[in-house]
Amino acid sequence: MIAYLNGQFLPLAEAKISVLDRGFVFGDGIYELVPVYSRKPFRLDEHLRRLQGSLDGIRLANPHGVAEWRERILKLIERQDFADQSVYIQVTRGTPAEGQPPRDHAFPQGVPPTVFMFAQPLVTATAGQKAAGVCAVTAPDNRWQRCNIKAISLLPNILLRQQAVDAGCAETVMLRDGFLSEGAASNIFVVKDGVLLAPPPSNLILTGITYDLVLELAAAHGMPHEVRAISEAEVRSAAELWMTSSTKEIMAIVKLDGVPVGAGVPGPLAQRMDALYQTFKHQVMRA
């Protein structure tokens, strides 16, 4: 696997940074994850826009313009020997220079950010998961109040997601103050009375690129939908529950905390949205 580090392409195992990098010491950085199908990045402009939003959120200047990012990402994609990829992009606040305090919370001045990217084979939902759906557990959302920043400091998400893994499930659905926020690594949609419900974008969720596309497709194809706060009771009495993300796409959650969701199988709207999503993806990839 070929990685990219601060302007250079090199084998992943040879990519090295200082132990004083702010990403390592403080988790002071942000990231993006772009799915790539047949060597074509999917919704790259949207990912780069969100990357800019995350950089703005942590007050770190973007080291590259959109065209520069695009060029570097396409080169990284070309250099892999597999076609379907998941490209990971990370930008940290860099390494303090000689003479600067090696570890100080305050931003170091005049230090270039560290830019690291690598690609790994894309692991999407399996056919079995798509057909049967997956189970999820719930947990209180105990993360910070700036979940709209795609920060590399993911410890709360890791601990939350592990609760699902420990229960033999795919995802942890988070609830904050009695309302649905999102999954530990996904957005969550609810279907109720034939209407697709999505929690509104805010500082309490990461607005997924997949989330946006699902709502775009719902609007374009006349699927009734509403963006509004969703109560815990509505989550627990949902006819359908979905998790969405760039790698898992649309996956039906068929059991929540051990209780079947709706009929306990992927519902008709999930199947319809998955079909719309696959059609859209193939159209974009052919273009």
Ligand SMILES: Cc1ncc(COP(=O)(O)O)c(C=O)c1O
């Ligand atoms: C916390 C969180 N919310 C939502 C998402 C979904 O975002 P996207 O659809 O852009 O992959 C992710 C993806 O990793 C995530 O980590």
